Amino acid sequence: MELDNRKIIILKTIIKNYLATGEPVGSRTISKESGLSLSSATIRNEMSDLEEMGYILQPHTSAGRIPSDKGYRFYVDSILKESDNRVEEVTDIMFKRVDRLESLLKQMVRLLAVDTNYAALVSGPVLSENKIRYLQISRPSESKLLLILVCEGNIVKNMILDCQEPFTEQEILQLNLLLNNSLAGLSFKAITPQLIAELLVQAGSHRNTVSVVLNAVVELMETGEDSRDIYTSGATNIFKYPELSDVDKASKLISAFEEKDVLKQLVEEVSRNEEQSDPGEHGVQVYIGGEGPIQNMQDCSLVTANYELAEGLRGVIGVIGPKRMDYEKVLHSMQTMMDQLDRMFGRKNEE
Amino acid sequence: MELDNRKIIILKTIIKNYLATGEPVGSRTISKESGLSLSSATIRNEMSDLEEMGYILQPHTSAGRIPSDKGYRFYVDSILKESDNRVEEVTDIMFKRVDRLESLLKQMVRLLAVDTNYAALVSGPVLSENKIRYLQISRPSESKLLLILVCEGNIVKNMILDCQEPFTEQEILQLNLLLNNSLAGLSFKAITPQLIAELLVQAGSHRNTVSVVLNAVVELMETGEDSRDIYTSGATNIFKYPELSDVDKASKLISAFEEKDVLKQLVEEVSRNEEQSDPGEHGVQVYIGGEGPIQNMQDCSLVTANYELAEGLRGVIGVIGPKRMDYEKVLHSMQTMMDQLDRMFGRKNEE
DNA sequence: TGTTAGCAGTCGATGGAAAAGAGTGCTAAC
């Protein structure tokens, strides 16, 4: 059997309607709303076919039809094909105050949640592929060493180290010079054992301290990996969707949004997937049902995209909602948000 | 009418029972469980009195009694009086890995939530009364200035400033010296306009830059105020309490826990209250019903305490649950947690 | 005078039957 034009229209009508109401859609409704001048009986025949083909299904005998995963998949694909000439809808309220990346991300995620009526999340950018731009050690007190690390994208990290060793001002200056000359411009992965050994030799009498510092540098770069911040908003939106709002499911979901660990894993997996896929626009991915990273969220769908603030400084943005998510709206919202980010950070902040 | 001993026992029995079950308590139950050898009829008479006195109330005619706010208040007060010889119950799993304050606080709040079965929150410490220990500016690139601020308790803050002005190495060293000499040891409030003016004079030709830097310092100190982090855990515990778990109430509460703004305000108010009260142990406060900062959470109670990591570096820890909270347990858990914190940070980390 | 047993009455909770409602599938006619 073939998915002819009429079937497509009916399928889309079913999905749109279900997205809007959350209720199974009956033949009469479609007859009235599809634009096709067909009676409910005819529609019923077509629906029978669609069900047989696996695009829709019936929760119980006397109910209307709801889209199956295959149906959703079809719908999303067809949207992705259409989505070119998009008009801006999300306005600039978005960036009232951009002074800090964090508040920017928070605003983004809140906007996304409000705009879509689903739960939204944004991961802070991660700098695994990122490069050291500048680093510096200094002496805030006699027994401490303060290590400052500035990375691509002006991400600043710091760590306080214990250090009893005496230093003259001069020595600290030299140390800073040495470290900057050898490490600036390097990515995390470029700090190889060989490089470290080399530096230790050059460090001369302060090799112990240098060793400690280098370890700290590596640790700081690494903690970017697993301690990526996750901002969320609109977790309670899930109560708007009956199929998710029984206490058990809701508790699980909301806990995931509160304790960020699950979301972190999820983001990790998503960004791993993205690397493999072709580096298209923003690597939009849609996971339906228990696919991929959301195996534990059987009744949810997840839409993600990647943003890139600067070379190698990437993060993930996502929306979690019921399967009957308004994919069109969500994809559009995300697209717009990505565009905004591009415009703000574009290639222009290479400095 | 007087609250005699027998009435007190009955009242306590009612409250304890209600805390455990969440159900209104009837006269027969009390007759069996109070330890008093009285028939249910006698208890009924006493309950009538207690209701008249406002300690308990009846949700509807044919139900048992539940504690009123006045009843809870009485109960909490009597616990606070008794609570001296407390035994340790919370073990040391608490501090598996202390390397970062943040993860410590996260662990604390999680533990508190698991331990009490209510929603818990901890505010990151705030340094309004805190002092600058060390500060430093440096030049990560030609057009930028990096300002590093180390405060009491080794809190490190930073900010990147735009600065086109040329500097020699020497000048930066001098500037650092000047700033450290004048600002180290000062609290936020001690940075007066006079002081700033003075420094600008001393800065000579670089007064513009110094002005920018000083503004940044003030801003960094200030942002400690309103951008205090809030960590939460166990928000979904509220589903365990029927009186809070209808969608409306739950949504509100959980939203508050997700978007931290409400909690921030709450913490602000709590710490303001604490300042006024006598600086007892940990300034434990109990808000019942719509009292004080939780006016919007009619059906909840809030228990808070203050912790102090170092001179002037304070935060708030709290538990939010239904009015029928197990106050005894919560107060005890908090106490233990505070003790742990004291032991860890005590006065010993004055360095 | 304080305590108790017993009984009538109230009110929410429970459960099951009946009715209503929404949809389908099928058949026969157009």
Next chain:
DNA sequence: GTTAGCACTCTTTTCCATCGACTGCTAACA
């Protein structure tokens, strides 16, 4: 190929009777 109509199915809602948990009151008792 399309449609009207009807029988059938299954969920949802409504209603009502019953049950159970209490209380308040009264009368009896120590």
